[in-house]
Amino acid sequence: MAINExxxxxxxxxxxxxxxxxxxxxxxxxxxxFKANLFNIWLILAVVLVVWxxxxxxxxxxxxxxxVRRFGKMTAESQPGIHYAIPLVQQVDVVKVARIRSMELxxxxxxxxPPARIRPLLVESLMITGDENxxxxxxxVQYRISDLPDYLFRVFDPRGSPEFTTLxxxxxxxxxxxxxxxxxxxxxxxxxxxxxxxxxxxxxxxxDSYQTGLLITEVKLQAVEPPEPVQAAFKDVVSAKxxxxxxxxxxxxxxxxxxxxxxxxxxxMLRAAEGYGEQRVAEAKGETERxxxxxxxxxxxxxxxxxxxxxxTMGEVLSKVxxxxxxxxxxxxxxxxxxxxxxxxxxxxxxxxxxxxx
Numbered sequence: 001m002a003i004n005e006x007x008x009x010x011x012x013x014x015x016x017x018x019x020x021x022x023x024x025x026x027x028x029x030x031x032x033x034f035k036a037n038l039f040n041i042w043l044i045l046a047v048v049l050v051v052w053x054x055x056x057x058x059x060x061x062x063x064x065x066x067x068v069r070r071f072g073k074m075t076a077e078s079q080p081g082i083h084y085a086i087p088l089v090q091q092v093d094v095v096k097v098a099r100i101r102s103m104e105l106x107x108x109x110x111x112x113x114p115p116a117r118i119r120p121l122l123v124e125s126l127m128i129t130g131d132e133n134x135x136x137x138x139x140x141v142q143y144r145i146s147d148l149p150d151y152l153f154r155v156f157d158p159r160g161s162p163e164f165t166t167l168x169x170x171x172x173x174x175x176x177x178x179x180x181x182x183x184x185x186x187x188x189x190x191x192x193x194x195x196x197x198x199x200x201x202x203x204x205x206x207x208d209s210y211q212t213g214l215l216i217t218e219v220k221l222q223a224v225e226p227p228e229p230v231q232a233a234f235k236d237v238v239s240a241k242x243x244x245x246x247x248x249x250x251x252x253x254x255x256x257x258x259x260x261x262x263x264x265x266x267x268x269m270l271r272a273a274e275g276y277g278e279q280r281v282a283e284a285k286g287e288t289e290r291x292x293x294x295x296x297x298x299x300x301x302x303x304x305x306x307x308x309x310x311x312x313t314m315g316e317v318l319s320k321v322x323x324x325x326x327x328x329x330x331x332x333x334x335x336x337x338x339x340x341x342x343x344x345x346x347x348x349x350x351x352x353x354x355x356x357x358x
Contacts, residue, residue: 101144
């Protein structure tokens with residue numbers, strides 16, 4: 001038998017026969033594959049663990065606040081910034097607390113405008129006033145979250161948010177209380193601001209007593225009107241009241257305009273009278289002083305003073321006389337007198353007096 005025949009190799013007669021090179025390499029490759037697979041598994045587990053740990057990072061924006069819970073119990077609040085929570089152990093609720101939210105009472109907006117479409121709800125909007133009249137009000141309540149833990153955990157609402165029922169019921173209660181203390185005339189005319197302010201105060205008191213964590217920022221009346229069957233009559237009444245107020249305001253304006261003028265004219269007349277009185281007194285004093293001065297001169301030279309007074313008086317009187325009477329004795333010894341004074345007005349275009357020559 002040849003040496004190279006199967007089963008005749010010298011190595012076959014030994015007890016410990018080493019494997020051939022190919023089998024050795026296969027075994028070595030299998031060992032390396034096992035170690036590589038084990039390394040890959042550990043690497044994958046490490047990556048998964050890192051990714052799982054990174055899921056605990058969360059960011060709170062400037063207009064937000066966060067609440068951290070561990071197994072359902074609140075443990076901390078998160079301010080704006082980057083934070084970390086242990087996944088599956090801690091839960092975080094991040095809510096926009098600075099956003100102004102709105103709640104509608106008495107109507108619901110179906111389509112945002114313009115033009116907006118709304119659906120009225122008479123069950124909420126129809127209210128009784130203090131004088132036992134009906135009025136239809138539509139209100140928008142604006143609010144924001146002031147206390148996040150109270151907002152999330154203090155008030156339970158089966159619909160998921162306190163503003164669905166708690167805020168709406170409280171707003172309706174506050175509004176009905178305010179409307180029930182006023183007359184319908186006040187509500188329809190000058191009392192709108194009072195309704196808004198008092199409703200806001202009362203509603204905020206209810207929110208604080210319920211610990212809802214809500215801050216009421218504004219209450220706005222969208223519509224205030226009587227029931228539809230009597231709207232026309234109420235509009236006529238309101239128009240008449242507005243006309244009355246307008247006429248009263250016009251009368252007050254006229255009064256404010258005419259009274260200062262009358263007071264000014266009266267003051268002016270008083271000042272003129274006072275000035276005239278002072279003038280007359282001054283003139284009288286001057287005449288008195290002049291008379292006293294003349295009396296002193298008269299006592300010193302009675303004949304001269306008397307003649308001077310006579311001549312001055314005659315000169316003043318005769319200067320106003322148009323006719324001159326001359327005696328016959330003097331007329332023959334004087335030149336003819338020409339009426340030069342009468343010629344001057346004619347030259348100036350004055351019509352001659354009656355009796356004057358043309």
